[in-house]
Amino acid sequence: MTLQFRKLHPHFVAEASGVDLRRVHDTETLEGIRAGMDEHAVLVFRDQAFSSEEQLAFATRLDGELHRKTGISVLAKSRFGDEAITDVSNVDADGALLQADDRKRQYGIANRLWHTDASFQDPRGRYSMLAALALPPVASDTEFADMRAAYDTLADETKASLQGLRAHHSIAYSRVTLGFEFSEEESDRLKGAIQPLVLENPRTGRRSLYLASHASRILDRPVPDGRLLLRDLMEHATQPERVYRHSWCSGDFLIWDNRATMHRARPFDDTVHRREMRRVTTLDTGDPARIAQAV
Numbered sequence: 001m002t003l004q005f006r007k008l009h010p011h012f013v014a015e016a017s018g019v020d021l022r023r024v025h026d027t028e029t030l031e032g033i034r035a036g037m038d039e040h041a042v043l044v045f046r047d048q049a050f051s052s053e054e055q056l057a058f059a060t061r062l063d064g065e066l067h068r069k070t071g072i073s074v075l076a077k078s079r080f081g082d083e084a085i086t087d088v089s090n091v092d093a094d095g096a097l098l099q100a101d102d103r104k105r106q107y108g109i110a111n112r113l114w115h116t117d118a119s120f121q122d123p124r125g126r127y128s129m130l131a132a133l134a135l136p137p138v139a140s141d142t143e144f145a146d147m148r149a150a151y152d153t154l155a156d157e158t159k160a161s162l163q164g165l166r167a168h169h170s171i172a173y174s175r176v177t178l179g180f181e182f183s184e185e186e187s188d189r190l191k192g193a194i195q196p197l198v199l200e201n202p203r204t205g206r207r208s209l210y211l212a213s214h215a216s217r218i219l220d221r222p223v224p225d226g227r228l229l230l231r232d233l234m235e236h237a238t239q240p241e242r243v244y245r246h247s248w249c250s251g252d253f254l255i256w257d258n259r260a261t262m263h264r265a266r267p268f269d270d271t272v273h274r275r276e277m278r279r280v281t282t283l284d285t286g287d288p289a290r291i292a293q294a295v
C-alpha cells in the first residue's frame with residue numbers, strides 16, 4: 001500500500017493510511033508526509049507501535065533537528081533518558097498515578113490551555129509527534145485549532161495591522177496564569193522567546209496566526225493593549241468551526257504543525273485514570289527535505 005490521505009475536517013486534519021512509520025525511510029514517502037503536513041497541518045496515523053528510539057529516529061528522518069530544551073526538563077529529568085522525548089503522561093517514573101498536588105501533574109495539566117509546542121524557544125517548534133500508549137476508559141481528547149483559517153478569515157485591515165508585530169512567549173507565563181509557582185532558578189531557565197504574530201510557511205506561502213497561552217505580551221505595545229489583542233485573536237482562532245476534536249485510540253500517532261495549529265488537552269479525571277503519551281517535537285530550522293536527506 002502507499003500513503004493516502006482522507007480529510008477529517010473541512011479546513012484541516014487528515015487521516016493518513018498505508019504506512020508503518022517505523023519502516024518509512026524512502027525519500028518519496030517522507031516527502032509525501034511533508035506535503036501532507038503542508039496541506040492538512042495535522043495528520044492522524046493509526047496502529048503505530050513505536051518504541052522511544054524508533055519515535056526519535058522517525059522524527060529525525062522526517063524533520064531533522066529535535067527540540068530538547070523542553071519546559072518540563074527544568075522541573076525533572078525525562079524518565080526516558082533523552083530530553084527529546086517529552087513524557088505527556090500522568091504517571092511517575094515507577095508508573096504510579098500522579099497525585100493531585102504533584103508539581104509534574106500541575107505543570108502538565110496546563111496543556112489544557114490552548115497552545116503551540118516550543119513557541120517559548122528559539123528556534124521554535126515545527127512538528128510535534130504524539131504517540132498514544134495507554135488510554136483511560138473515559139474520553140481524554142485533544143482539540144486542534146486551524147491557525148491558517150484563523151488568519152485567512154481576519155479582516156484585511158486587521159491583517160495589515162498585525163504585520164511586523166511580535167509577541168513574547170514564555171511557558172512560565174502560561175503556568176503562572178493558572179497559579180503555578182516557579183523557583184527563581186527555574187524562572188531564570190524559562191525566560192522565553194520573541195516570535196512573530198504571523199508566520200508564513202516558506203514551502204507554501206500560506207500564512208497563519210502564531211498564538212499560544214504562552215504569549216505574554218506584544219512588543220512595542222502597552223501591556224493591557226497587547227494582552228487584549230492577544231485575547232481577541234485567541235477567541236477568533238478557537239471558534240468551533242475552526243476546531244477539530246481528536247478522540248484517541250490506542251496506537252494513534254498524530255503529527256501536527258505547530259506553526260499552523262494550536263492544540264489543547266481536554267479534561268478527564270486524571271487522578272483516577274492512567275493516560276500515557278510520548279511526544280517528540282522538531283525545531284523550525286532549515287529545510288526538512290534537505291536535512292532529512294543528509295541524515
Ligand code: OGA
Pocket residue numbers: 088111117128130140141142263264265266277279
Ligand atoms: C502535547 C499536548 C495534549 C494532550 O503533547 O504537546 O499538548 O491531550 N498534548 O495530551
Ligand code: MN
Pocket residue numbers: 111115116117263
Ligand atoms: Mn502541547
